[in-house]
Amino acid sequence: MSRRTLVTVLLVLGVVALFAVPLLLDGGASEYAGADGRATEVIEETGYTPWYESVFSPSGEVESGLFALQAALGGAVLGYVVGRLRGRRAGTTATPTATPTATPATAPEAP
């Protein structure tokens, strides 16, 4: 395994551990309510009542589905871009090695 791959694996493990370890240590004792929701509770304790309601409030199930949709859309675009960039690099690096004599790897011409 190259050093670069090792660093990547360690970074990914680091991210996973950061969120998995608290979950495991906790053992299901916490509800993991959103901090945003806790803030509104703190505000409501002061006797404040909101003066405007959301135009559209999905039920809990629909809401988590829409959150998943948001993540999926972003993930799809991100994956598409990285895939295209990677494919482009594979294309540009293949050409100079195929013709080693001429054009000593000038800046790859961007589309």
Place this chain on the structure above:
Amino acid sequence: MHIAEGFLPPLHAVGWTVAAAPFVVHGARAVVKEVREHPENTLLLGAAGAFTFVLSAIKLPSVTGSSSHPTGTGAGAVLFRPPVMALLGTVVLLFQALLLAHGGLTTLGANAFAFAVVGPWAGYAAFRLTRACGGGLLPGVFVAFVVADLATYLTTSVQLALAFPDAGSGLAGALAKFLGVFAVTQIPLAIGEGLLGVLLFRVLTVNARPELERLGLLRPVAEPVQGEAR
């Protein structure tokens, strides 16, 4: 950092909207200018927006037993400078306010100010400072992502403290209360976001080298690609 719909008094809601609006308008012009003058960067601009879109959709558990969102605004701030994120971040918030009942239209200004203005600018400042002190690109990215995340939640705490000062302990007491809700929960999330940012930029430095050189983030090498020991 999403202040719920109707949870800011009208005066504060209007005030933060007025404060955020010029940044968002300026950001919209920055995006149009970027796309028009450097169409070759559009792909990367999409990636920056998508990164915020993904990260702000995910609710992550934290050591405090509550959960919260990362922000992901550091990517665009480092790549394209903060104004661009003022628009992209606000689009994300609008999506969440309209479809997810997360945040709101009355609090859009305040949320945009924290998420799309202060976060990106603080992250960008931290990035520039790290680079000026001789830090490499990736350490700079890590610091930028962490600071952008934390600064956003600090701003939200300040906004709420200003709107709801504590009856006994005043502004400081209220700030401590809201920081108690947000800050500690956010620390591991911010670190996680920093690591994700490093992962993203490791991919970009290899695969989007021409773009990063054009954006001034990487110095052009005399003989690119050749002899790459990766």
